[in-house]
Amino acid sequence: MKRTLFTLAAALGFVATAAQAQGTYPTRPITLVVPFTAGGTTDVVARFMADHMGRTLGQQLVVENVTGAGGTVGVTRVAKAEPDGYTILMGNLGTQAASVGLYPKLAYDPRTDFEPIMNSASTPMLVVAKKDLPVKDFKEFIAYLKANAAKMNYGSGGVGSTSHLTCLFLESLLGVKPQHVPFRGSGPALNALLGGQVDYVCDQTVAIVPTVQGKQANGLVVAVQNRLPVVPDVPTSAEQGLPQFQATGWNALFAPKGTPKDIVTKLNAAAKAALKDETTRKRLLDLGAELPDEAGQTPEALAQLVSSEIDKWVPIIKGAGVTGQQ
C-alpha cells in the first residue's frame, strides 16, 4: 500500500514537473555563448545583459566564452545546439554579417540558422589620428589622406575585425588605398597609434574613447547620426561632409533556429527589461554604446538589421579581397 502511494506520488510529481517544464521556461540555467574572449566588448555587453536578464527570468544566464576563428566556432556551436532556449548567443557585426563575406566555408547562415531575439547594444565607430598628424579635423584629414595615401598606415585589431572593416569602408568611400597594418587586437593597435608607428585607427568607442578623452590622440569623427555623450567634442560624419560614412558595431542576442516562439518572446521581454533598468542602461552607456529604441527592440528589427548589414558589408569585404580572421 505504502509503495503504491509512493509510486502514485512520484508519478504525480513527475507529471507536475513535466507540465512545469513546458509552461514555465526556464527551469534551469541558460547558457549564453559569447564567441570571443572574456573582457572584450561583446563579452562585457553579454555579462551586463546576462546579469539583469537572469534576475528577470529567475534562472541564471551563464556566460560561456567559446573562442576561435573570428568567433565563428562559438556561433557554429549555437547554430547546432538544441533549440530549447537553454543555449543562446551574443553575436555581433563580425559573426552575424561580416563573416558571410570573410569566410567562404562558413558553417552557418546568419540569416536562416537563428531566431533573432534582440539587438542589445551598438558601439559606434570613431576615426582617431595620431597627435602629430598635421590635420585639425576630419575634412582636413580626408584631404590629407587623399594626397598622401601611399605614405599612410592605419592600424587595426586584425584582418576582418570591425576596426579593419570600418577603415576599408572609409577607403571605398574616398577611393584611396593606404597601407593596412594588422595587430592582434585593438590594444596593440592603439599602442602603435600613440607611439606614432601608425597614422590612424578606426575603432569602436569602448576601446578608443579613453585615449580621445585623455587627448593622447586626435578624435576626428564618429560614424553615426548623433554626437556621443562620452566624446561630445567629436563631430559626426554628416557634420564633416561625409554622411554616407555610417558604421557601428552591434551586439545582439540570438537563439538556434527552431526555438519555440514563446521562448523567444520571453527572452526578448527579459532583454527589453534589462535595457529599461537604470543600472544596466548606465553601464552600457558608459561604454559609449548606443541602445536601440523601442522599435529596434524586436526580433523583427534584428532580423532586418542582420540582413541589411550583410548587404552593406559583404560587398566592401569582397571588393577589398579580404578573407579571414578576426
Added chain:
Amino acid sequence: MGDLISNLSLGFGVALSLQNLGLAFLGCLVGTLIGVLPGVGPIATIAMLLPITFGLDPTGALIMLAGIYYGAQYGGSTTAILVNIPGEATSVVTALDGHQMARQGRAGVALGIAAIGSFFAGTVATLVIAALGAPLTGLALVFGPAEYFSLMLMGLVFAVVLARGSILRAVAMILVGVLLSTVGTDLETGEERMTFGLPFLADGIDFAVLAMGIFGVAEIMRNLDHTEHRDVVHKAIGRLLPNKDDFKQSYKPVLRGTLIGATLGILPGNGAVLGPFAAYTVEKKLAKDPSRFGRGAIEGVAGPESANNAGAQTSFIPLLTLGIPPNAVMALMVGAMTIHGIIPGPQVMTKNPSLFWGMIASMWIGNLLLLIINLPLVGLWVRLLKVPYRLMFPAILMFCCIGIYSINSLPTDVMFIGFFGIVGYALIKFGFEPAPMLLGFVLGKLMEENLRRALLISRGDMMTFLDHPISAGLLAVALVILGLALLPTIRKGRDEVFVE
C-alpha cells in the same frame, strides 16, 4: 617625493580596509589553488573567476582580480617545480632547475626561494610603478614593430649561443618551435597556413597545449618507463625552507632577476615573456660553475622567478597609465574594469585616485599575502610528492585534461596534449631538449608578426631596422654576442643553458 608618500598613504588607506584586505587574501588564495592545476594559468583563472567579482565595488573587485592574477602566476610556478608542467611561457625556465631540485628532495627549498624571490621582486616593482609609472610609459611607446623584432631576435640569439652540447640540436629545436608558431591563420592575409584544413588549427597551437604535452605528458611517460628514477623524489623530502647558504646563493640572482623582469615587463606585446629566459641566461653566464644549471641550481629558480613576478607587476604600467593592455592577462583586466564601470585610461589616475593608488598599494599587500599563504603551503605541496606515482600520474593527467579544456572549451585541445606528449617523449628519447623549442615557439610568433608589420610600415625597406636607434642597438648586441660565440676560445667555454 611628498606626493608619492601622500599618494601611497591614500592607497594603503584604501587597500588596508578590512573588506579590501579580505578580498586581496581571498583572491591570492583562490588564485594560488586554481593556478596550481596544470594548464590553468592566470588568463584562464581570471576568466573563470571574473563573474564572482560582479557584486563587489570596483576597487574591491580589481584588488581581488589582481590577487587572483599573482596567485595564479605563483601557483603556476608551483606546478612547474613539483611536476615539471609549466602552465605558461614564463614558468618554462622555472621548471628546468626547479623540478630538478624537487627530484633531489629540495622541492621545499625551491618553492621557498621562489616565494621569497617573488615577494622581493614584487615589492621593488610596486615601488617602481608608484614612483616611475607615468614617466616609464614613454618606454612602452617607443617600442614599435621594428624595435620589437630586434628584441626578439636578440632573445633567440641568446638561446642559440648559450645552448649546450650539440648546438645543432638546439638550433634545430628552436627552428621547430618557430615553425610550429606559424601554424594558424596568417595575421596579415587571413589565409590559413599549415592547418591541413582542420578547423581547430585555424587559430594556431595554444602555448598551454604545447607546453603541457611536451613537458607534462611526456614527463609522465618518461617516468613510467623507469620508475626507480621517480623514487628519489619521495624518499628524501629534505628541508622545507631555504637556509642561510641558499639565501647567500640567491640574493644576487633575485636582484638581477628583478631588474631584468621589471624592465622587460613595461614593454608592450608581452615583453615580459623574455624576462625569465633572460634572467636564466644571465645567471648561467655569471655562475662560476655553469654545469650545475639544469641539475638543480638554486640560482636558476631564484633569478627567473623574481624576473617573472617583477614583470607581471610592471606590465600593469601601460594599463594603468595609458589604458592599453600590453598582453592577454591585462586585456582581461581591462574587461574587468569596464564590467565594473571604469573605462581604463590615463584619466583613472586623476578621476579615481583612491582606486588607482589603492590598487597599487594592494599589489604590495597581495605579494605579502602570497608569501604568508605559500610558505605554510610548501609543506603540503612537498608532502604531495610522497603520494605514490601510480596514484599521482592519473591525477596529473586528469587535471591536465580539465585544465586544458577549461581554457577554450575545445575537446580537440585535450587530444592535442596527448599528441604532443608522444612527440615530446620521442624528442627526449632522441636527446633533444624541449625548452629551446618552447622559446622558439613563443618568440617566433612575436618575431614574425613584428617583422612583417615593420616591413609593411617601411614599404619593404629593410633599413628600417637600422634607422630606428633602439632597434639598431639591439641588433648590434645580438651581432656581438653571435660574434663572440664564433670565436673559438670563447666557444670552448660556451655555457649550457637548456640542459635538462
